[in-house]
Amino acid sequence: MFSTDNRTQRIVLALLLPFIACGVQWQFWQMFKPFVWFLFFPTIFLSSRIGGKYAGILSTAISAGLVVYFFIPPQLSFSVTNPNNYYSVLVFLFMGGLFSFTHDKLERATQHAATALEESRLANDRLTDSNRQVTLLYEKTLKLDELKTRFFSNISHELRTPLTLILGPVGRCLADSGLPVENRRDLEVVQRNALMLYRQVNDLLDMAKLEAGAMAMRYSKADLAGLVRFVASHFESLAEENNISFLIETPDTLENQVDQEKCRRILLNLLANAFKFTPSGGEIAVTLRMRNEMVSIEVRDSGPGIPEDKRETIFERFSQIDGGVERRFGGTGLGLAIVKEFVQLHGGTVAVSAAPEGGAIFTVTLPRFAPDGAVMHEAQEEGEEPFQCLAPLDTSHKRDESGSVVSPDAPLILVVEDNPDMNRYITSLLGTQYRVASAYDGEEGLAKTHSLQPDLLISDMMMPRMSGERMVRELRDQPGMDKLPIIMLSAKADDELRARLLENGVQEYLTKPFSDAELVARVGGLLAERRRTSEELRESEERLRLALDATSDALWDWDVRSGVVYRSPRYFELVGRRPDEGTPDFAFFTTTV
Template identity: 45%
Template structure:
């Protein structure tokens, strides 16, 4: 069916309609019905594309004309409220064409303005509908008796009168709703202002609090650098100092934002040579320009005296130049120019980067906005630089705008008055700017860490790890951490990382999230779209603690993620486990390929069928045996290959196979050309429920039977071998994780615990011998140290509870129940049947962690403060039952597995490693019962009682 022509329907409708863009104050006409054009004595092709009030102005001969004012107010209400707006009857004269004598003709209208929203929910158009009530109004004014009208005119007038009254009633209702909405908007506006004030105070407080620890970091680091430490220490300190300085710069930005919010900043005017100050700022960018091979143009007059705030102007220029250097491509162009226009100084900062689309040119100056989100996003930006630049320019009475540069990228233009406002104090000379020079050096160092770099080839020995990170310092840090065990290559943006991955085929990819040209998420998607990277693990480094974003990355193909900041030991452990897993998976794939080769080249016909008996695979020998192409066999059953007299033997053969036996029978089968062949078929069921059949000519019965038996045994060995490899890999991963947990717990307990103990001893002296004021503070700090010590011991115990390894499972679970009460206020009742329950150390650890995961789920989701844990022995099995009477969940549909999160899936997988299983039962409002079934170690060495 052909789609209707909606534009044609609109234009030919009998009503009087205009379609307008909501581009106030112009309100461009984009469509007009023929009836409207006829009523207003216009032509559609003459008014479409023009502004509403340009086409329909007020009658200049009527000094009391209000049509434009009232109509504009109605359209503004539609834009503000998103609701239709009915207007009272309006006098709005229309212009007669010159062919009809020109001038204006008196008209009366009953208008209704309605919003039309686009797919994104934003206002796309406004439909302006009117009814011409001129005749009705004129008749009322002239007092003509209704009886003198014709029936048709009377009906038309009555209909118009009813419409006028209805519109008046609607207008009254709309006005009432508008008053209520205005009151609500005023209340929300005041609430928003209060939130802004609270936010400003919060940023100011946080900035002040952060400056103290940063000072205590920078001071000792600089002293150590000045003391000429060993080369290895010096390299680490030289990495710490600029990054701490960069953090201090960001803190200062936050503090400036808070001061700007509170109107606490004032310009400090001084007599300045703008050319000299600009030349000083530009000098800091000479080295980055050389490193990026940029054409760096600085166009300045010999001198340009002015009264400005030099510190704020320097901050403005530094922020604009750092932005230009970030987005200019290698080998590109950056231009800084200064000139005088009348009584203003004009600065221009231009580049040939990606530029800024017109729709973003106001948004880039908003606080916390990110320039070039998506493809060109960089991780080093706080979104404050351009916002602060604009605020500083406005403080000095100037203006700033962004446009398209002649070079092709972004052009920032700053205009500043050369004189200070009247009455403002002015210093005779600019103060020393040493601090600002240090700030400029900080920005330049950060810029060097972010600018595009050439990818580095692999260095070191071992499996190949590709590090994709746009910050040079972070990239070097990660590579140094991994270089002892792996070959490491580096890329500095997502696009470069994809090229490196395609060229090097790494064993693991470690990628940042926010990078230029291609984000980490886009890199994951690009790699997962290529089959050659199916087995390549991807680890994502992210500073975002957003659970939804992490789950999305895992679903899109990332194997793991690390949240910055992270421990080097954790990075090495996760990389090591994933690389070993890939190597094992590649070995399995090689084994599968070997089996596929063997299958394809076997001399006997091999048929593999699904559970229903439909062939899914057949080798070349099978096709030759039946004289049929592969597509004529796949999807069919054996019954389709037999003559009618043979079909009666199938049920017995099927029963034999379903009973677990091997069915050896001779069959007469039909070939593709209609001939028949006598074959012996050996059929059996595979462990996964599929069928496999080996077919051979009876004439070579013995030889082919032996080959078929060898093939079947080889298949069983391969399946068993793959299964054992998977189990061994799973056990290795579980053991590695357990060792890592115990190591981390020991480190927490021994190192951090001893440190806290030493702190407690030293504080004890202050608590007794120091002056009263110091003593009180020392006691507060001592209390915090005690709290940290308790938390450290609790965390270490939860990671690897000593009681589990020293006393057994039951004491560990009783301790866990006490911990759940302390941490989550969850009362856990432990019940044990007192029977011996020997378990291996691995099984005890897995059961303990599974119970802990289940109890945490109860504490977080069940909405109860009580649960039970029951341990009992049934024959050779341990049954651990965790139950609550909470909200529960709806059972899954028949044939469907219940919805389970990552935690429960992990529990089931770990239990499967030791032959165990997890059962979940629940109904909404009746709580959840989880039962763990674990085989006991009755005949194994190393088993201990629970």
Template identity: 40%
Template sequence: MPPSAHTGLPPGPGDAELFRDGGENGRLMAALDWSTTPLGPVSGWPASLRHAVRTVLASRFPMILTWGPQFTQIYNDAYADLIGGKHPGAIGDDLRVTLAEGWAALEGPVERAMTTREPSWIPQLLLLLERAGYREETYFTVSHAPAYGDDGEVAGMHAVCTEVTRQVLAERRQRLLHDVAGSGRLGDELATVEGMTATLAGNPLDVPFAAVYLAGPDGTGLRRAATVGCDPRLLPETAASATELLPPEVERLAVPGGPWGDPVTAAVVLPLAGSPGAEQVGALVVGVNPNRALDEEYRSFHELLAAQFAGAVLNARAYAAERARAEALAELDRAKTAFFADVSHELRTPLTLLLAPIADALSGVALPPAARDQLTLALRNGQRLQGLVNDLLEFVSIEAGRTAAVRVETDLPALTTELAGVLRAAAERAGLELTVDCPPLGRPAFVDPRMWEKIVVNLVANAVKYTFVGAIAVTLRADGDVITLQVSDTGVGIPAEELPHLFERFHRVAGSPARSREGTGLGLAMVRELAALHGGGIRVSSEPGAGSTFTVTVPFGSPDAVTAAPTAAPSEAARGAAVTPWDDDLARTAPEPGTAPEPGTCVLVVDDNADMRAYLTRLLSPHWSVRTATNGLEALAVLASARPDVVLTDVMMPGLDGFGLLRALRADPATRTVPVVMLTARAGQEAAVEGFDAGVDDYLPKPFESAELIARLRAVLDRAAGSRGAVPPPPSGDGAGHAGLPAPPVTPAPRLPMTASAPVSAPSPDRAPASRPVTGHWRFPAAGSAIPALRRRLRALFAEAGLDEDRAYDLVLATCEAATNAVEHAQDPTEPFIDVAVDVARGRVEIAVRDYGRWRERVPSMDRGRGSMLMSAVGEITATPSPAGTTVVIRSV
């Protein structure tokens, strides 16, 4: 009678069906002679064993069953994959023998489950396996439970397990990468590398030892920078290449590795580079865990580790370069500040020797009205220059830390009211309403009076300058322990993108309408510094077209000096601020007597400085009829009512500047032939070339002599009159008019005030023509980095064409200038490229450079002209602008 008859268990599966659904393992077990095992023939197996075997074989989860005191094992296909090379010999064998190397870790949980009958659950159990020919570090999550026989007693052990080695290793390596990244602080590259290398000691299993080598600044040579996990003396200190970094036998390092301290026998060397193909900044030597195969995942970990080191080194070097650049800029800034201080000091002596005699002459003997007007004009502008010099000196002194606020008790409401009143007349002449609301503060205020004077005068003067209609309000209030000064206006406002830069020295809002473009750009920067010296600050809120509000806050403070409260009266320097450069009422002078003006000849003078307009009117009115305008827009309105014979214009003006006025005149057929003469404070040949490139008839830098100006204007008028009275040329294909009609007037070529190279129009007698035709067409990214590549291709093409070296050099220089202009000036390109086409045939060279953007408007303060001059010296230049891009063609024969 079978055992199940006594236990009440259902009979187990028969011999034929016991292994039928067990897959590959089932077939192996069906073919095995079980009589040679401790379990005996299958026919004698109890029902409990049969049920357990069939359950194990049918499962797709890794399962193993041991039966009897000899731990005879039966397992399924999924478990066979876990033990690797030990399968299929492990079927029917003793588990303690099959997993002898890991039995120390398994024995306790197995025995406990069988003796206490309580199942166990062990996550991430470390097991030593030798399933792949080496001592392998593995991790399993396992559960052990007792297996019962037919009699209800424990007959074996039932285990369910899954390997989690990959997950454990991935988490461990990820933690190390995170820790290494967190230790890579910006700073010295050696200290950065040492800190990151020390962090590797946190994971000796995956990184038994490591060494970092850094290359020199030129990318050559390797020097050991940091090590961990081994004696650094056993590694080379320097190496010419990465192949020399490892000793012949890694075992000689005597580094233990892995969970069981096995000797490390392998290492890898990884280059440190920011990206594939980039210049290497060093190399990383890393030991390999002796209990893990160097598989793809292990290699990926090494590559990520090397990338972190490379990124940290590159960042450290970039930081060092930026710091060196900042130090160089700071040194340059200090040198510039010292230069400004020296120049300003040097200017004070000649200014004193100019202003003092002029003031003496005006206060002395009676002078003719014309002489008095001239001396008054000179004195007023000399005082303005003195104010600019003083501002520059004071700002330099503040930046150098040599200026400190000397706070004394001050009647701040009265002083503020008086200071704002200095500019009341200027505001009223501009048609603005100035309101001042400065009630008593209720407690003493301690400030430096002269510094407060500069704060108030600068803010109110700016409000008058940038407000065309409406009002200006000045308010002073006590707000707790601070004093708040607000200057509000209804002026042009400030764009949001300009607000962060508003208080930077020399910063000026580009294109902002103003009554004048004159100024140093130091006013608001000085206000901020003076407020800071009092322990306060300044902020601004503004909306374009609606106005601005500047708010200065300073503490009530305490006295730095015990003196009597000064009288609330502005200084002479503050009163000089009332002389605004755009105010005609302060700049009226009588015309200079002379010969009668030429009948019918009119000169339009365009300048935003009232004194300059008055001076030019006095200078020119004895010779011609003079009309004036304050800027380009006003000049166009004057031109619409009456056409002058010549326009004499400044360059830098609010609204529409001199170049904008010139473009507008040349674009209108009615004013296209009106001669234009420019006056500008920008001296030098490049500025002159820029003016002539724009189509000006003559160009005169300031300061100028009155006789030269009159002579140049007369020459321009004579040329214009001669052009209008010239006999028209016969009709031809060279641009003459149609038969019976005169050709349009031709403006004669202007005379350069300085010598410039003439365009090349014919081949030099000693220049040999190109040996054969050559063409090239390239597309480059619209970036400065494209210029060196363009230069190399041009040199190669010109060498192939047989051009002589001097001519090729000139053409390369001119083409690169054109390409640089295309990169720098083409705004918002539809395509981020520039195209360059070159055609060399029979000694004739034609080069076309095209961009795909709209060129930005000319700004008079920009440093321009060099490119046009260089290109014009090589050949004939034509530029064809369009909304889709600009094409510049250079032709040389």
């Protein structure tokens, strides 16, 4: 009859219940007599339940009044003759208040529970929606990861064909004993860098296979001790050239069931990493041991070591210790990641720790035997191909200003490039027309710029110790270096970087690879502009000097930058000195100004 959602109707019903109970009890009073509160206790209970706390209290008061008037003797009067009836009224009022407050608390608790339940439902809906979005993002990430893997795989395969077509003809040309020395040297540069690119392509292709789960294991019986010695032998000439003590400790033989090609790559990458970071005069040691059913390969070097906070991330893909534009060592950051993946495919572990005397220790642990059920293949023959790209870098071509063969009056160009092949390429390209000097990092370039005072500077962007950008900033902040023409070389086609370099005073910016003709043309243009500016300045100074000589006034001209002071003839007459007698020293003014 009444809507429970309507607050007013609920209160009205709660207040009507005492009157309804009074009418019913009056009608059947002879049956209920002498129990005056018989119907009123349930009434106030329901009233407080339906109408709430205040409606319950009011209903209790109404019920007490009705009982006193109609049912407590004398009837139809509010007077009470028996004192015990007062106690019954007080108990009734107390119970009514108790019912009202109890129902109010229950109502509030019910509302809080309903609110919490609704909030929980909304939170669950939001969580479901978030999970759905995370699932979609995860699926999208998987798809992008698959596309990236496919791209790496495709581009690696596509690069192998032109690299093969480069390495094949170059190898045939180098096999010709009648090849001129200059041509042989250029072709060796081509071969060395093509092999380096070939190795990086192989790393990308292997990583693509690993990410796609397509890298299969090819187990065979192998003498791991002989394999370690074979791989290490390819580094002996490199160790000798760099005066590095290279120690190899293995048993005579150690039969294992491994994937030989992957073990070669593991050793190759670990040793290449050790030689890359070990300075001249350092030490590298390779140790092979058997431990129960496992074998341990340890590669120790005396390089700078690996910081403790980097030891967990060094095996991640594309991770490098010295990232940034001033890193000392190149690479893709895939070598150690491939080591970890290949070791895990064998069911082994790889870890890095600090060597007691400094440097790093890489420890690879492999099972001696293939897993149960693994297919065994014929042992592979030891080949040369995986190690061709380890051909030691020929650094004998490093040259400085003493190697110039052109006229001593030719403009001097300083080439600052950390890659020896690129440095030699640029110096040989420009060395037929200009005097050329070389530097191999930003700090050396900065020092040689001051000592040689070149007419033009060519610098790479990314170099160890000091980047090209930082070198340019420091040069421009120093007196006399604000007019030096600078050409910056970079492998990054970055408009923001180009704009920043031009703001720092770089005249030209070339992106690698660049054409010979373009570099020569830009060098010639900048040097011609520098000569023209110098000639105009010289003519301007000459005109000023003639004007000073012609004047009848005592004038002098002081170049604050150079400290050179010129005086007119009238000046010497005024001070009473001849030009050959000298003049007051202006060094004090030069230093203070």
